[in-house]
Amino acid sequence: MTTETAVWGVGTSLFGKQPQLSAPELTWVAVLEAIDDAGLAGASAIDAVYAGTVFGDPGVAQRALQSIGVTSVPIITIENACASGTTAFHEARLAVESGRYERVLALGIETMTAVFDGAIAPIRSDAEGAQGFAMPSIYGMSATRYVHEFGVTSEQMALVSVKNHRHAVGNPRAQHSRTVTVEQVLASRMIADPLTLYQCCSIADAAAAAIIGPRRSPSHPRDVPIRSSALRSGKLWDQRSSKVWGWDIVAETAALAYEQAGIGPSDVDVFEVHDAFTIGEIVTTEALGLCELGGGGRLVESGHTSIGGPQPVNPSGGLLSRGHPLGATGLAQIAEIVWQLRGEAGARQVDDARVGVVETMGGGAAGVDGNGCVVAVLGRS
């Protein structure tokens, strides 16, 4: 017997380059908004915390939370690369589902711009990264192979950036809030061939939060039911395989999440997915079942995934335009879907959104299928 779960409330800081704000300061903004949004009397109502961060100092969540009164309760800090925030969300949901807690804070925290000079420096043990084989190169290699296999065009890749920048103009919390054209995207500085600057997400500073509890509807009509969430880790890569783009882990995780929710991809009205690079969104929309393998370029070109189209992807602007503060990203995706399903997304509202999906990919390298992937389905059945 498991408890049905719901998101009671969400909150985020602004996203962007804001090195003057400390991790606790960003956290307070996100958590206090989420507490208020959930209708809790205060921080002392929280039973437990799952916090996602990648580069946060040890104890960052405890220090940030103590001064707003979240003390004594279990605080579990989770690292799962770019999927740290959604992994925290997943564990928080499972904890509520098991009946262990009633009001759990899922939190993501990341401060990057004071530490990194424009891009993430390779980690200590990453000899390949030190030689330049960092995330942009990995995605660039995947893009090159993908172009070879399926004939996606540079213009189609650029259109992901154009779409997500356009969406972000409606998002007052986004890091980048201006439109770009295909020509501008392709003419921007080359980062890792074929990926130009505007096809790469930017590092950022932010926090994002969600309060998860047992489903209270219909007495709490603003609660957003969590219909499922799934977490998978990567697999060893068969060197004889040409599949270097992480399609499998997303497809397998999505299949689990769809099955648990009792839906298929055509039932989903709005998606927030891991567009760390334009090629990432193309591959991910395929793996999530919005189109066939190799069809992701044509999908974005058709307008299917734009606001106004049948299945908008990244109405928030996505990682490409909201910015990508690693641990905070997953909870920002959750917050966006919650706002969309409540009809509170303002200028970027997707009409009649009833079911939403969040997908986050953590890590990724040529040799592996990523550190982990989380897919969650939210909305009323």
Add this chain to the structure above:
Amino acid sequence: MTTETAVWGVGTSLFGKQPQLSAPELTWVAVLEAIDDAGLAGASAIDAVYAGTVFGDPGVAQRALQSIGVTSVPIITIENACASGTTAFHEARLAVESGRYERVLALGIETMTAVFDGAIAPIRSDAEGAQGFAMPSIYGMSATRYVHEFGVTSEQMALVSVKNHRHAVGNPRAQHSRTVTVEQVLASRMIADPLTLYQCCSIADAAAAAIIGPRRSPSHPRDVPIRSSALRSGKLWDQRSSKVWGWDIVAETAALAYEQAGIGPSDVDVFEVHDAFTIGEIVTTEALGLCELGGGGRLVESGHTSIGGPQPVNPSGGLLSRGHPLGATGLAQIAEIVWQLRGEAGARQVDDARVGVVETMGGGAAGVDGNGCVVAVLGRS
């Protein structure tokens, strides 16, 4: 309806200064021993992983585990300062208890000696640490206050080190394997008055692992039942209070764990506790209820906590002598209690050990009650 849980098997690497071994290499030793000890057919039998590390690179658990065949399953990496390993154990137990998984790997990984020069460097955001107010100073200040309040003597503090070094001589995996005298302890180099070198644990490189599943006994007599585990985080410190030694968080966490297990401290035959510094074990034995507040110095002096005494504490040698590779410590404590309860502890075996307790304290500072504390009760009822 919850599932009763048990530790099916444990494993550890050697503990010590071994910078030539990578985190994956240390992990393989610990995990493959645990898999073998649990009687699993292989790594592919594992359903999920909770891995504790503090300074491990992002994705360290995934990289270490992929090459021994632990892929695709959920891998959740947890940071909770020195309690990271036992927090991973606690979350793994709760996941099995909820019925979500059947064979969960709880893992601790830490490589420190190649990164730090003798002691942990203060983290980036720790302005007090940068001024010298690091862990030894924090414990030194606590010790000074404790001496003032309760009259514990330098000799009593030194006796903790003497006892744990003596215990470690029976532990072939320990970092420090030689006896020391009270005179040697007190004459060793001063680190943070009144704590001398031999009263401080050393950094180390190691991994440790446990396989947790539903209780299978009596058909599997080597399974060690987990009777309870509890996790609490710290509280804000009242500046008017003179209680600077972290007694409260240990006592509150232990009270929860004892209550869930239906036991009291006098029912426990053997303890593994967080003796990062000698004063830590003294305060912790009090908070765990082995003696009254202020009686910890006399307790160690009486021989009560020595192997051969009524309630041995740290038969493994503890952090002081086994070494303290942060994320690995908690699982090494679990492994020691499992070996003790099975009667497999060799030269350091505690006679007729039936119930064992593990306690780990994470973090700690003058302003807070620590990042977190975990207490677990193992053994047959």
